Amino acid sequence: EADIYQTxxxxxxxxxxxxxxxxxxxxxxxxMYWYQxxxxxxxxxxxxxxxxNSTEKGDLSSESTVSRIRTEHFPLTLESARPSHTSQYxxxxxxxxxxxxxxxAFFGQGTRLTVV
Amino acid sequence: xxxxxxxxxxxxxSEEAFLxxxxxxxxxxxxxxxxxVQYPGEGLQLLLKATKADDKGSNKGFEATYRKETxxxxxxxxSVQVSDSAVYFCALSGGGSNYKLTFGKGTLLTVNx
Numbered sequence: 709e710a711d712i713y714q715t716x717x718x719x720x721x722x723x724x725x726x727x728x729x730x731x732x733x734x735x736x737x738x739x740m741y742w743y744q745x746x747x748x749x750x751x752x753x754x755x756x757x758x759x760x761n762s763t764e765k766g767d768l769s770s771e772s773t774v775s776r777i778r779t780e781h782f783p784l785t786l787e788s789a790r791p792s793h794t795s796q797y798x799x800x801x802x803x804x805x806x807x808x809x810x811x812x813a814f815f816g817q818g819t820r821l822t823v824v
Numbered sequence: 825x826x827x828x829x830x831x832x833x834x835x836x837x838s839e840e841a842f843l844x845x846x847x848x849x850x851x852x853x854x855x856x857x858x859x860x861v862q863y864p865g866e867g868l869q870l871l872l873k874a875t876k877a878d879d880k881g882s883n884k885g886f887e888a889t890y891r892k893e894t895x896x897x898x899x900x901x902x903s904v905q906v907s908d909s910a911v912y913f914c915a916l917s918g919g920g921s922n923y924k925l926t927f928g929k930g931t932l933l934t935v936n937x
Binding site for chain 1: 856858860862865866867868869870873875911913917918923924925927929930932
């Protein structure tokens with residue numbers, strides 16, 4: 709079983725609040741990712757990191773920001789939540805970069821965010 | 825660039841029916857191919873994978889064979905159960921991508937008793 713954890717599992721919050729979604733992994737993986745899953749189930753990469761102090765934006769533009777100060781920790785922050793941020797957010801990690809074949813990603817259980 | 829096309833859902837089957845979910849891909853080089861499953865309210869779990877042509881991945885009664893000649897990785901199960909109800913994603917890594925898994929759009933499977 710993968711050792712990657714996301715908290716909280718569910719979050720309902722008011723517009724304008726600052727929120728941080730936590731993601732931690734105990735596998736020692738350098739590569740970590742955040743995906744946003746829309747109601748139609750499609751997955752969009754919004755951030756990734758190849759190691760400490762490395763962060764990059766993914767394919768889908770997002771108002772969220774991320775940081776990577778420790779290998780095991782990759783939190784996502786929204787400075788001012790809006791209803792359009794309502795979504796499921798999935799964190800993942802991999803031992804190698806996903807551009808390399810035979811590399812699989814391990815996913816957390818997700819955070820379902822609702823902004824009212 | 826890379827892309828994955830999988831069968832549109834939703835798919836509804838009766839228990840013990842045969843399941844096929846089609847998946848085809850476009851990629852350069854030699855990608856690895858995956859099926860991930862997402863149960864209601866959960867994250868994604870790796871179901872099976874194949875890393876080279878003609879490899880067969882299998883797990884929990886599910887199988888998929890990496891067919892390079894048809895660029896396909898169809899998911900099959902001989903007899904589905906109610907507990908198989910979930911969303912299934914076909915995905916690839918490598919194949920020229922630097923940093924991400926390329927996912928299909930997902931197929932929702934519902935199995936009725």
